[in-house]
Amino acid sequence: MKETTGRFKAATAVEGAGAGGLEEARKALAAARARRGAELDRWLAGLLEATGAAREVALVAVGSHSRGELTPGGDLDLVLVHRGRPDIAQIADRIWYPVWDRGLRLDHSVRTVREARKVAGSDIKAAMGLLGARLLAGDQDLADQLRAVVLTDWRAQARRRLAELAELTRRRWADRGELAFLLEGDLKEAKGGLRDVYTMQAAAATWAVPGPGERVRAAHDLLLDVRHALHETTGRAGDRLHLQEQDAVAHLLGLPDGAALLRVIVAAARTVSYAADNLWRHVDRFCADRPRGIRVARPGGRVERRPVGDGAVEHEGEVVLARGADLTDPVLPLCVAAAAAQAGLPLAPATAEQLAAKVPPLPVPWPAEARDALVSLLGAGPAAIPVWEALDQAGVIVRELPEWEQVRNRPQRNPVHRFTVDRHLVETAAGAAAMTRDVARPDLLLVGALLHDIGKGRPGDHSRTGAALARTMAARMGFCDTDADVLETVVLHHLLLPDTATRRDLDDPVTIQTVAQKVSAVPGRGRQVLEILAALAVADAQATGPAAWGAWKARLIEELVRRVDACLAGGAPPRNGLDPTPEQLALARHDGAAVRIAGSRVTVAVPDRPGLLWRTAGVLALHRLVVRTARVFASAGAGTAVLDFTAVPEYGTPPDPAALEADLRRMLAGRLDVAGLLERRAAAVRRRPGAPVPPPRVTIVEDASDTATVVEVRAHDRPGLLWRIGQAIGACGLQVDKARVDTLGAEAVDVFYVVDAQGRPLREPAALSALREKVLAALR
Template identity: 85%
Template sequence: MQTGTDTDIDAPTEPANGPGAQPATTGGAGRPAAEEPAAAVGRDGAGGGGDARGGGPDGARAELAAARARRGAELDRWLAELLAETGAGDEVALVTVGSHGRGELTPGGDLDLVLVHRGRPDIAEIADRLWYPIWDRGLRLDHSVRTLEEARQVAGSDLKAAMGLLGARRLAGDQELADQLRTAVLADWRLQARRRLAELAELTRRRWADQGELAFLLEPDLKEARGGLRDVHVMQAAAATWAAPGPGERVRAAHDLLLDVRHALHETTGRATDRLVLQEHEAVARALGLADGTALLRAIVEAARTVTYAADHLWRHVDRYCADRSRSVRAAGAVRIERRPVGDGAVEHDGEVVLARGADLTDPVLPLRVASAAAQAGLPLAPATVERLADKVPPLPVPWPAEARDALVSLLGAGAPAITVWEALDQAGLIVRALPEWERVRNRPQRNPVHRFTVDRHLVEAAAGAAAMTRDVARPDLLLVGALLHDIGKGLPGDHSRTGAVLAREMAVRMGFADGDADVLETVVRHHLLLPDTATRRDLDDPVTVQTVLDGVCAVPGRGREVLEILAALAVADAQATGPAAWGAWKARLVEELVRRVDARLTGTTPPREDLHPAPGDLALARHDGASVRVVGSRVTVAVRDRPGLLWRAAGVLALHRLVVRTARVFSAADVGTAVLDFVAVPEYGTPPEPAALEADLRRMLAGRLDVAARLEQRAAAVRRRPGVPVPPPRVTIVDDASSTATVVEVRAHDRPGLLWRIGQAIGACGLQVVGARVDTLGAEAVDVFYVVDGEGRPLETPAALSSLREKILAALR
């Protein structure tokens, strides 16, 4: 049976007219749909392009469901006629499995048909007369021909085939034979439940590892990613064993939403694709009657997280079932499941935390207390317990009692286990009830490849990460709550740090924090980017840099060091929760150095600091006419005869050797006419280049024998870019008051080979020199900062000179 890689599954249902029949058409996950007049059947199915449908999202989705129903009904009638025209007669049945079997066939979906027979010698001729008209119509078809016993054997050895046959639906032919097929496969499935569920769990988790999590992907596979359509179908197959619960109403609604998105995607693209790429977001949103691509992503996130939450509970249940051979005895009451207390009002029951028998459901602190106990024990909350808490327990008073605040801090302080528990509370609506501001960030996509998570999940991940650093700060409670709220302003107009600071203070007061603590939280949220932004984009030797940070951390009188500690820990937790591109050894070293210098100013001491000036040996490297290079780890030191444009010319050579510059500094020794360039540069991939090769190319460039510009253009042209993906225009900003000795220019642009070279060329064309640079790359976006002086070593002063510099850099980047 060729159910192949696209086999869908469904939980069996018992129809009124026999154990093997199902409704001919459905709209969504088992949702009956009314018969409609037949539509033309073809490769595109219910066509229509990407225009918005009437009636808003509900109306648009209703039309999609109706289109699937019409197409399914027409296919059913046409296929039944085809079988009748073959003259097959009795002892042959045509059944459908997968999405068509469930009434979910989208325009790009495949037909998956099985011709079942009782040993007919002419079955090959019947099959040919059946399959060829389908192919002639241009439909994609997976097909197989089996006797009843052959189908059972295939199902017994092929997990995907078994899951497909579980949902087999008769289209035409021998009703009794179709019923026998489905009944036999279902009986075998239940008889071998432990083995098949263990196989299904392994297959599912391998798929999750390969496809990622639908809720947190910018270009997800709607079907195969974790939390997608496939997971609902797998849950239905698991439920068919009678050993696991089936999907509930909320999961079925989430499934229907994802199915409608898949349908709209097939319509708008005209292709059988399940991956929702960026350039299709707006068109699919319009087809669903949604405002824009962000609204579409938010709806998908909501649905995917609902499915993922239910799937996680299911597989915990299945894992226990498969590991416990005596479960059937226990279920009969022969052995009691032990209940172990884990906290006030909470007990562990069969691997999950449930309410104790004497739990006080009138206590508004109970949800946070039980959640804290579960997280601290490293256990999930039972879904039924969470729903009961949401239904029965009254909301928290304002301000919160101290016990509620302590329970929240304890929950966050559990680290990684807090994430699962928080998700359970969120699914039941308990988070928004306690923190109404959470609704704005809940399921909000970041639409930025640097960010791995939605805004709300990022906040929880940051708080969980901050739990590992609570011993490094004087007030761990303020660190954890600050991490939870640091991006709470996203989704509001303006700078999210400033708007979030106002919200954070209001929330802190409502949580019962003292006024001084609320001030600290407000300051932490307002300045949560201060340390990483300053460390990576400003010259640490410039006195203005340290003073800028001091002004921020000392906003709360007498608590400057406390704020600095929290900001330092939050910088790490925030970046690590963002994604791998947001943190690394280079950034960590710069932030640590900045914190040491600021702390020294706060305490009036002299910090131990790195010697950022060139060693005498570096100057000696270039006393001859040429260039010398030294590579130690990621640090590249270049010593050459001083000349204009040296920094960006050398950066161009580094780019040719596939080195990505992170920081760049220039030191000049006028007495010997030598300059030392100090780069921190890492390879794009693989190992660093040989120093000898770098030195040779530097010599060629300085002698005018290496056309760096042409070579970089060749590299840039070779970079493959997906057509249609919009790239934001570059932005050049003159940063006021960032330095008293140089003009500070910040450039934000899409990263590409030789970007530093192009910017340097533009600066050189203005007759200016770069005396230092901080280069940061976040995913595909570069944030580069340059300290620039004129020919006399002074910052630019006139608006005309600043405007000219800005325009020349923009022109070079365009």
Template identity: 70%
Template sequence: MDRDPGPARATLKAARAARAASLDEWLTGLLHDAPADVALAAVGSHARRELTPGGDLDLVLLHRGRPDVAEIADRVWYPVWDSGVRLDHSVRTVPEARSIARQDLKAALGLLTVRHIAGDRAVVDDLRAAVLADWRADAPVRLPELSALCRERWESGGELAFLLEPDLKEARGGLRDVHAMRAVAASWVASAPGEPVQSAHDLLLDVRHALHDATGRSADRLVLQEQETVARALGLPGADALLRATAESARAIAYAADHLWRHADRLARRPRPAVSGIARGPAHGVGRHGAWRHGSDRPRGGPRTARPGGRAREIERRPLGDGAVEHDGEVVLARGADLGDPALILRVAAAAAQAGLPLAPATVARLAERAALPPVPWPAPARDALVSLLGAGHAAIGVWEALDQAGLIVRLLPDWEHVRNRPQRDPVHRFTVDRHLVETAAGAAALAREVARPDLLLVGALLHDIGKGRGGDHSVTGAAIARDLAARLGFPAGDVAVLAAVVRHHLLLPETATRRDLDDPVTVKTVVAALSEVPGRERETLDILRALATADGNATGPAAWGTWKAGLVSDLARRAAAALSGGTPPPVPEPGPEKLALARHDGAAVRVAGTRITIAAPERPGLLWRAAGILALHRLAVRTARVVSSGAGTTVLDFTAVPEYGTPPDPATLEADLRRMLADRLDVAARLERRARSVRPRPGVTVPPPSVRLVDDASSTATVVEVRAHDRPGLLWRIGRALGACGLQVRAARVDTLGAEAVDVFYVVDEAGRSLTDPAALSSVRTQVIAVLR
């Protein structure tokens, strides 16, 4: 956000300050001869010196029980009414005002910022002290009420950042949210809003001021016909720049509010420490500068939570991945995390999204300040972490927003700056361009099992509108940008070509399906001709485009996608797939000569070299899944697995496996366990069951259901079983065991983990070495595999 408000905005701020001073002087004159026990105070925007031209003047006349207070009040109210200023007024004793504040939440919020204007200052000071004391004492009750009030307002007002005609005050991310955050800070449960929120608040206040000047009314909705005028008043080049500025401010406020309410909700559920003989204040209990201050990482062991009686216990730290742990409901850096690791930022973000947890703001700030960025081209671990982040689905949106607020997204993907907060002047779209891209990627995660390359679908979804706002056809411009970005991310040349084609033709299916006659042969030929840009990968690209069309339509809004359009796109994709049919499946990989040499050495051998594990042993049922079980026991996540037969009674297994978190296991210990498995001296099943029982499921985190498909005509000698599921420890073990329970042998396999998605293909035969043809047997295989996945 631009920290320099510019001369136009500085003029608006000066005008508000001058008006506040002028009003104070005028009101003081109206009460110049008031008795010593009477005072005039401001609440609301005038108390904060933020009164805009259309704002109401909110005043309270305070007294200590004077019988003639009505006459004194008339000397103030009538001149104000005669001036034409909109006035909200009340006359109260201090006990009356205090009592009302304890009963009425909105009255309490106003009185938290009460400011003396004229008369007896001690009366106002007494009221302020009493209201603040009550507010802090009643925080366990009042803060949940305030939280509910905010959520009701968000539901009715929508999200300011994504509205074409936003309400600057009431919508989510608007001025009211900053007022609520200040109220929470007044309870000593959280710190006051920081500089980013204050800057965002000032921008929205300036927009509101300029809107009131332009319309001469008190309305707070920034309607389309006023946006150019307001933009000029703020020194901005036009309405789009105005909407981008308001969106950026609103998102900064909404992000801070989300964290604050999570923090407040956690503290509301936590027993508060007993503090005897000490007034509770900022340095005690839930203090503004105490151990529970939100947004900070407590040194020497982390924050503590209180037990009844004032004793404290350490909050549990649960590992989530390499470099990331869960701590008090948020994800923070693990002790000793390598800030020089170029994949750390994305790996920690992916761990948070996959766990359905937010990133701690202090952790995000530390990553932004000190963590290394991936070199160009990105190494594979950084690219995989990005895919894993996107593959978390809608849980990735909040994590992405946290990285964006810290400026990390534009540092990772420089072209993102051009679409960041860019409005879409189309009421069909629900979001700004950047948020639409993230929403599309989140929706694509649920469709990842419908394509051969989920990673290309997810990255293609993230980039499909990256060319918007640059003039010309955004698909053509975006394809060129996507080509550069894909190379930056380290994709090989063939994948770069697919991603460029996906971005170039992301509207091909929906536009063709809704604008052309599907029965005309030219329609399908047009689609096939476009796919020919990626020779040899036409069907793969077609499947990605079909899934992307669904995710893009759903992310755009209900007006852009429905059953009718989905049916047309699906029909066109089927026709195009039929036109592309006739190819052969990729050949089953053969073992390299070095692996066969290893196998011939002594008939059964194991080699562990870093993340590469190679096993050669005589053919026998269950070898794949038993070996996968050993890797799972050693907390290794299988990224790739290849199973091939030498044709001479020997099977070669080639795994790539990485630690789930922390350091890798001792190679000698892993090799010893693999050899014990080969010698049938290790009960893999029992040990895996014990580990599974120790893993605590995390409530509220949902993933798409698994998919098991028996692929017709993919092989003439085996039955091909394709399994797509959310990756988790021991997944390959469970699948293989289910296939073994069906009496099947795995003749060959290709196992890949793309981000958070496992894409496993097994070529299986029965005990006689034949493929399955009986429909009942095929159905049984599918049922049993799905059962173990669920």
């Protein structure tokens, strides 16, 4: 309880609210509810006593009254239980009429235990109410019998009732929206509201799933206090918190204003929503399982645990830590999160908590593996959102990115925005993942999308403030100075394209020159910044809401980008970075084939021959190595080729270097059937579908080289990807003269300079089209 209450205090402290004011106000409201409930209990018990039938009937409360949560606008919900008395109607009238005379709203019923059981069997809402029935006065045995039969039936019919409850809950969510992201949300019925806690408690009563934890109960208590304050200030029973009422409700709760109130509501509602999503996911699994909830196990009785990444396995539809995962590795939380998102699976809440509690914080600057894992997590698209939420609920995000605290749970009191600031940032990054094929640096696009509004909630212009924060955060993440400059520029100018396109004359040369000057703030990176801003403009608007994006705006931005790009095209192109290093050239002069393995670095120097790249990549894939970078250089004069790879294990420990070198030499000598071994391995591996990813893109880059045909491949990274691409190029009778292969997060950005058997570039359109289609077919 203390931990969760502390979370709500933190949410209000930045608004200047005194935590003591909120806590004192909440204590007063809880005391008022307790007094009112006790007074009603005594009065209603007296009404039953006055009938003279207290020993033969039972008056029970259900709903908020039974839970001790009756707010000023709450209804009384009473059931009079009897054993078949013929005068029960007269007894009931002597209770109901005084209640109505007092002006109280009453929902009432008169039932025998058998009748109540029948109603509960057909009406799930009635059943949920009776599960929590509390005796107010009368026959204790009768009340106990009622609860016992309803609870027994509820558990016996758990699979059917839980399926009904799940459907009912999700229909309500679709109808009422999500409380955390609504400016005028329903405190009870919206997703993340009070009703969700009650349904989770009912689900837990089946014993099929666990009940709400301490954090959820604390969140429920806060929302109940807000509902009480709303009824108190408005004098009516409604549960929708309208904008004009928020300041008054905030003041009654000891908060400075409606903005502070919304922030504590968001924190509570997200806690409930997160728990509800997890619970109903377990309910779905339980309902789809075999009768009586029997788990499907492997021979020997062990439940299957499928590896999904280094240190992470899938267990019962969630990602959990693998046995022996290194909890001393500060990169582990991001690696496990990235593996979960890329597999399209949720991160188990207990695993997120374990990562937060036991794994040390990342060093500053972050190691490259952490930065890569972050980009891979964001690059999973929509699948990244629930995984990010799991890390956020566990406290991992704020620990590694302290600047996140200022935007966390911060509402945007603007009807155009449909999310809080932090959720908007994550939604934007998820949307940007669909456009990683459109930019040279998908990692900078994804991180820029995550940080573009990081300055909100601080004094001054949020773009300027955010740009400074983005540079600081980029340095912490380990980006080089030039990349940090790009991220700073992207955050500073993330509104440049939409604002200019919709507010300036695109036919005015000054407009184009002004934009070109701003995007060229980082020398040599102007066109790169422009394409990132173009993609970010789309992702940002789509994550904002339907009113922020449309075909008209899209056409204007597209035209602006086209004109600015033409303006920038006169600059000198950046170097392609394909030149070999002196060390690699020395290795290439080695007599015969040379193989060098140093950690994750694998270098091969050998007389040049067709298919060398993809066969070498195939050997790496056989050893479960994922290629992160590859550089290929062919020396026409010496007739040698140098292949330089950075390759890391798909998961688990690296392969034995001696075994890897032996297989590479066998391949070079023509004594290893790489294709056959890969096909057999692929047939033996059962892979479940992961998160949806954008389709691959293959582009023939015209006028990029006079001596070779340049093929750019953009695709979602996966084991054996380079093997498939190289095999397709070889099938067209082409050789790779140079290649640059990079994996940025989960995105492969590969460029191949290919020539025909005579060492010439392809010129014929038909041949170029056939090459593109062949590579695309291999990627599919």
